[in-house]
Amino acid sequence: MVDAGFYIVSDDFFNKVNDPGLMGNDQENRPHCFCFEKDGFYWMIPMSSQVTKYKAIIQNKLSTNKPCDILHVAILDDGKESAFLIQNIFPVTIEFVKREYTIGTNHLRVTSESLKNEIIKKAYNVIKLLEKGIKLLPNQQDIKAIKEKLVE
Secondary structure: OOOOEEEEEOHHHHHHHOOOOOOOOOOOOOOEEEEEEEOOEEEEEEEEOOHHHHHHHHHHHHHOOOOOOOOEEEEOOOOOEEEEOHHHOEEEOHHHEEEEOEEOOEEOEOOOHHHHHHHHHHHHHHHHHHHOOOOOOOOOOOHHHHHHHHHO
């Protein structure tokens, strides 16, 4: 596993944890996820191409002078602008990582150290909130329950 790489998570994971707050996996094709390791888990941040939608949410939060750690929009090395859905972060273990997300034969990764650090910093903040039981979404994934199921 490459830190700041993008991966596809297996359907087996979604079947095992059976958490209604997780985004759908679309037969191991969606979403591809930005990955980093923390505390023995690989943390997956789903990606979206609905950049306009998420930029509006970010702008709305920022206009009220609130920080926006739940989302981030950036241009990736493939030249496409994408939204990091940090609010939808979830932990997995290695056996549930299906494969690298590739474009052609190239594994997509965040190569900018500053972008990688910014995303991971926001992710740590979101993980702290979720572990305290604070919901960021109406149908929030339960990362504590997911971690417990993975450790079983």
